[in-house]
Amino acid sequence: MEQRQDSRAAVVRRWSRHPSCVGLARGELRKALASWGLTSLEDSAVLVLSELLTNAGRHTHVSSGPEIETCYVPMTGGLRIEVHDPSAEQPELRSADVGACDGRGLVLVAALADAWGVGERDGGRPGKAVWAELFAGGAR
Numbered sequence: 083m084e085q086r087q088d089s090r091a092a093v094v095r096r097w098s099r100h101p102s103c104v105g106l107a108r109g110e111l112r113k114a115l116a117s118w119g120l121t122s123l124e125d126s127a128v129l130v131l132s133e134l135l136t137n138a139g140r141h142t143h144v145s146s147g148p149e150i151e152t153c154y155v156p157m158t159g160g161l162r163i164e165v166h167d168p169s170a171e172q173p174e175l176r177s178a179d180v181g182a183c184d185g186r187g188l189v190l191v192a193a194l195a196d197a198w199g200v201g202e203r204d205g206g207r208p209g210k211a212v213w214a215e216l217f218a219g220g221a222r
Contacts, residue, residue: 090118092155099139099150107135107152111163118156123216126194127161130214133187134165137173138212160196160217168209172200 093114097103108128115124131152138150155162175188191198195214203209 090156092153094151094153097135097139097150097152101136101139103139103150104132104135107131110152111154114154114156115161118161120156120161120218122218123161127163127216130191130194130198130216131163131165133191134163134212134214137187138165138167138169157215157217159219160215162213162215164211164213166203166207166209166211168207170209172210173212 095110097107111128111131115121149168151166153164173188191214196217198214201211203211
């Protein structure tokens with residue numbers, strides 16, 4: 083069954099690569115989830131957003147300006163989180179070494195999200211959009 087965006091407006095924000103933006107973006111997501119009545123998704127959604135936005139900031143080699151964009155889209159029974167950045171470098175799902183301090187972000191995203199993937203940015207802008215969808219009760 084195809085999920086559709088509902089009538090509530092998406093929340094779009096732009097961020098710099100600075101690590102402090104991850105916390106600010108989480109706050110914006112929490113506000114959106116509360117206004118949409120989707121607080122049951124908050125824990126997983128905030129963790130997914132944190133991983134996607136941290137990856138974009140860490141692996142996107144752009145200026146320090148607001149070049150990373152988040153888009154939170156309410157869907158029937160769930161939410162789509164998108165993180166857009168100007169880098170063409172594709173994210174890689176990999177298994178991390180036991181002692182590694184990083185490399186588990188997309189593993190967490192894959193475990194928590196009902197679906198995730200990578201696509202092109204809107205409007206023919208260079209770069210990519212990494213997205214994840216989460217649904218209440220895991221039902222899609």
